[in-house]
Amino acid sequence: MHDSVLSVTAPASGVRGTVSVPGDKSISHRALILSALAQGTSTITGLSRGEDPAHTRGVLEQFGVEFLDQADGTVTVRGGLRHEPVDVLDCGNAGTGIRLLSGVCAGYPGLSVLTGDQYLRQRPMDRVAEPLRLMGAGVDARDGGRLAPLVIRGGDLSGITYEIPKASAQVKSCLLLAGLSAQGPTTLIEPHPTRRHTEEMLLAAGTRVEIDGTAVTVHPGLLSPAEHTVPGDPSQAAFWAVAAALAGEIELPNLYLGFGRADFLNILRRMGADVRVEESTGSVRVVAAPLRGVEITGADVPGIVDEIPVLAVAAAGAEGATVITGAEELRVKESDRVASTVAMLTVFGVHAEERPDGMVIHGRGDAAFTSGQVDSAGDHRIAMAAAIAAVARTNGQTTISGWGSVATSYPGFIEHLVAVSGATVNLAS
Known part of the structure; x- marks a missing residue:
């Protein structure tokens, strides 16, 4: 279904x-993993039903973890890794899944083989493989140890102190999970602080975790079972926030607004959007306002790396230029998101230029976008x-190829798109 095409007339x-x-x-992946590692029965409410978390669940089932779906949507998890996997572990398109599960596999005494789809097999895995080897795991991979499939011989790990070269919550989380099974503490030092989902959830599960500036230390130990409640995904909410900032008003209830996840709202505020947040309920309301170009630097990127493609759409509807630098991490996402974002904007008649570590977007202000044919490069966020x-700025019909990739994270996106915009849509294989 990655080759399916969506036609949109707004x-x-x-x-x-x-x-x-x-x-x-992101929290769904972690709730599944931490429930699987806990000794006892955990529950997960609000779990994402996208394909990515489903693949993580499937991998954990191969370790003997038991999942039971309740009638009310809650998932009950009987934790404990019970045996070595008997087959290759398919992570689908989930970059978060394969990296976090690498840490789990490194801590388990046995052999695991992790792979994924054609897109995942092109994403760099040396950033987790190298530190896992330093901890004592045996890790091999294609292309000189850089690309999946990953072959991991786990167990008998030692804690390390490791400076992560590029800020990445996925790399940090992989090593924190491996550190649970290591001898001695594991300390990770980031160049910039990143999302703290894993640290927060480990603390809730009774693990000793210490945070000191850009350094985080985890101490080995068993996890306690927990009742995980998964709030709404702010990375998905960002699409509707941008739509509202350009062309209307949308309310987004029950979002996770924790450390490093609501930064896209700050970027929209800097652009001039009317953003209202109710911290106590996680509710966000965004109302259209004239937008202006801004400068987005490497210090901003860790908190908005997943939202940059849709923030680029906001920039396209702003007055003046938006300059994004320090975002070379976009080159190694589900697609080369620098190239695929610029190509998308070009279809809409926006002048945008690639830079090695980002892009420059020359906004069209109030002018309508042109319509055309967008190749998403198999990337759900594009x-x-x-x-x-x-839906926000065109008057004609837009076709988007590779729409099937959206099922990895947001299967109900089309229904929500039609509900808030009245757009006419058609999906064809």
């Missing part, structure tokens, strides 16, 4: 309504960002 009425986005995908551009 009315001129803009967007308006309330969108309850799916459960946070596909959804293009759909937002289509």
